[in-house]
Amino acid sequence: MLSKITCRLIALLLLTSFCLVGCWDSEEITSLAPVVAIGIDAGSEPNLMRISAQMALPAAGGGGGAGSGAAHTRLRVLTVEAKSLTQAFALLQSRTRRRHFFLHLNHVVFGAQLARHGLGRATEALQAWPQIRGSTLAFVSEETAEQVLHAHSGIGQDPGSDISHIIRSVSSAPLARKMTLNDMINALSSPGSTTLTLPILGLRPLALTSGDENPAAGVGIDGEQYMEVQPKGTALFERDRWVAELSVRETQTLAVLVGDAKRGMSTMVNPENPEGKLAPQYERIRVSYRVNETAPGQLQVVTRLRVDIRLVEIHGGYDPQLSDTAPIEATVKQDITNRVSALFQKLQAHGLDSVNIGQRIKQQKPKLWRQLEADWLQIYPSVEFVVEAVPKVRTLGLIKNFYRLGE
């Protein structure tokens, strides 16, 4: 008969053993192939998907020091065509000695052709993979996803990782609206929803100047031109099909309106000197919506933006002591109103509710939403958008007055 202490020890060991990997399935990190990005393009036949996986292979015994960098990252992109993601991953696995590991997956890129035909099937395929996190970022490529995965980076070591860093810091640099796989599922699950937007990734020739990369000129050993990735605006979707796009500037407005960005910037005419310019920074942007039913079936959405302004750059002189801040606030108000109104007009022209006004009506007036929901896409283009911008200059820095170049 075992003693009490022995029994307790056995029980404790059994309990703690669940917290550890089993001996039979333990794996060294160097035996794994972490997939850092997945690209999904339309296949050569209608029933096929072209799947690319970008793997960052950890080098056994690798380290930093001289010569480390892009050459030591050991990035590899493999591409296969398959009917499903499962089949594609099996085919990819057959071409890799190491086991694929998805917990380091950083982003998924959808090709332009696939996005224009519909992303529904590809999104469905991604949802149930246990290692693919819902917080994985999603993008569309200006051309093919495979090209984006092959592109090099001027900043980060992983192609695409620098772009995802820019996207993640969207609140301070709203170059794109951050979208995750979970956001995609939420946007596509609602019947009739046209709220899906995805950042567009474009390519341009890599031109390195710092000399800390090898090869420094942005070309490969055989003179192949390396490409780098950059944000090119936002793709707007009707259900799951890419039908229109926003420029980077319009994307900033969209990011603010959906609450993803709290900061922004603009450049406008100096109200004191029309030859000069004013470049205020917008801080603490707070957006609120008020929905009014002005007549049966006629909706008015009042978008109110309260903005704190930081003045850091004025060309053509300005003396806040003499002129007060009211002229600046009036100019900023006009600028914000124009930008937001223009965006709503563009979205209404395409019949796309990318700002998710429908959801805001549902949140504020659920009873009204129940009446509108079925015909929302027909009602949406006739919604009257009223923009109320309330800018307030909060910071002038330590400047007493902005000097004007003496003539």
Place this chain on the structure above:
Amino acid sequence: MKQKTLVHSLQAALVIFASTIGTVYFPLAAVLIPFVSTASWYVVLIAFLLTTLWTLLSTWLAKQAPAGNFGVAVETWLGPILGKVFLLWFAAYWFLLSIGVLSEVSFVFHIVALPATPIGVLQVAFLFLVIYTDLYGIETCIRNIQALLMLAIPLMLSFLLTAFAAARWTNLLPLLDASLVDMVKATYYISPYPLAGILTTLFLAVQVQDQEQIGIKSVLFHWLAGLLLALIVAVTIAVLGCCVTESYVYPTIPLAQSINIGDTLVGVEILVYPLWLLSGYIKSAIAFVIASATVAALFPAFKQPWRAWGLGLIVLVVAMLPANLREVGRLLNICNFHLGIPFYLVIPVIAIGVKLKKGRKQHAK
């Protein structure tokens, strides 16, 4: 049957809290959303407030029986024949719950954390722990749960705190959009969850030393469990959104996987996997120990260690029968809805019967 087990009211209340929470916080949000969408979190609160009456009835019943043994208490309330039927039903509920939870925990842990480990290995290991707990009886089980809660509660709070940072609270709007009918339906579907706590109260309240304290403490911990579950549901919806939450069986796991704070705090599931283990062990151990103690009251000749090993063998065989999580869900539904829900009718009926009997006795005097 003659053996008396006496525990402190606070210990009993902690076990009531643990058996109510159990593994419930993993699927709860997904169960509610199809009915009441964004109203899910306060429907949990309503359900727990409504079921407070049954908790109070359970503690009142305990005071009407001699302290120390559940079997004796049931016979005092119902007499020898009805008492035996009730005990058999009570044992069947807990026994099936123990099987269901053990099977569920093993399946989920196999899917999310140890895909290379056979489910049978996990089930045997879990069962060994549960049997080992039962061999030492209810008092050891209670102390064990007390100790494990000291680990589980900080883990759960840390997890919730990280989820708070990733929450988008506008996902909880509109607040008052659910119809009364939908709220009633949703409350019915989640009513088995507070029931586990109510039946634990019924079982433990007769074994409490300071019975005057158990009423207030069990109600407080019942509410605390409801509050925590409501908070978890609210945070899950706030982070994942209704559509994503609804599309998973256990949305707490994708919730943990989705948390990404500033690209720094990721992989929060590292907190959830131990939580799943601890919760699974706590719930299945309580269920098994209560089932075993009730069987002991029914068949006094069936003594330890044979009782624990015998019941354990049955648990193992039945737990291995479901081929997938869907079948485990069906097994748990049979336990919760066919065996569990009728207790909501029976407990007040017993209380009325006991009250009438008491009244007649006083009248006769």
